[in-house]
Amino acid sequence: MPQPRALMLFAAGFGTRMGALTADRPKPLIPVAGRALIDHALDQAEGLALDRIVVNVHYRADQIRTHLAGRPDVMISDETAAILETGGGLRAALPLLGADPVFVMNSDSVWTGQNPLVQLAAAWDPARMDVLLLLLPAADFTGHRGSGDFLMDADGRLQRAAGQPGLTYIGAHITQTDRLADIPQQVFSLNLLWDQAIARGRAFGLIHQGGCADVGRPDSIPLAEALLADV
Numbered sequence: 001m002p003q004p005r006a007l008m009l010f011a012a013g014f015g016t017r018m019g020a021l022t023a024d025r026p027k028p029l030i031p032v033a034g035r036a037l038i039d040h041a042l043d044q045a046e047g048l049a050l051d052r053i054v055v056n057v058h059y060r061a062d063q064i065r066t067h068l069a070g071r072p073d074v075m076i077s078d079e080t081a082a083i084l085e086t087g088g089g090l091r092a093a094l095p096l097l098g099a100d101p102v103f104v105m106n107s108d109s110v111w112t113g114q115n116p117l118v119q120l121a122a123a124w125d126p127a128r129m130d131v132l133l134l135l136l137p138a139a140d141f142t143g144h145r146g147s148g149d150f151l152m153d154a155d156g157r158l159q160r161a162a163g164q165p166g167l168t169y170i171g172a173h174i175t176q177t178d179r180l181a182d183i184p185q186q187v188f189s190l191n192l193l194w195d196q197a198i199a200r201g202r203a204f205g206l207i208h209q210g211g212c213a214d215v216g217r218p219d220s221i222p223l224a225e226a227l228l229a230d231v
Helices: 016-022 037-043 061-067 085-092 116-123 178-182 190-199 220-229
Strands: 006-010 052-057 074-078 102-106 109-111 131-137 150-152 158-160 167-175 203-207 212-214
Touching (some): 116 131, 116 167, 116 203, 178 190
Parallel strands (some): 006 052, 052 074
């Protein structure tokens, strides 16, 4: 199937769980293994035939703009007036991304193993899927706290775990964007879109062939660096 040609990278959050580390910088610029988190994420786009990369900004947006000034391939979706969460942020960026399905990534995960976007592109089937999430068993998602969000059947179709141990989203997916226009809220999470796709039987998952670390707290940084060093 044709792969998406656009990438949305979320970088607008406040990073409050990072405490003092985000007092003077946005979380995407926190260094992990000597490089900013956002650069680890952008590495995953290398080698893909992408037409557009869009990064949204809100907290300390000027620092992210300056950091990306040398990347003419990256466009900025400005949310400085109001932070819109993931769903609202993706919808606000559609004039830059276009109407076709898009890759979506968080900027606070780091990956090892197979390229997450390449894996997603190889499994993407828009005839069956509205969304395809990259997942790991909760216990294998380094630095993450929680028991998992999804259960996956033999065909890869997802349901919510509803309190059972399950699989956890690790910060990369492909999504159709046409149904975003039907959501009345201005500020909303992509979980709303995913739950709608689950109800239609069009939400699918894919197990990441490698490791991943959730860099959401200060104590996750050494865990992420150890993961990256062990490759």
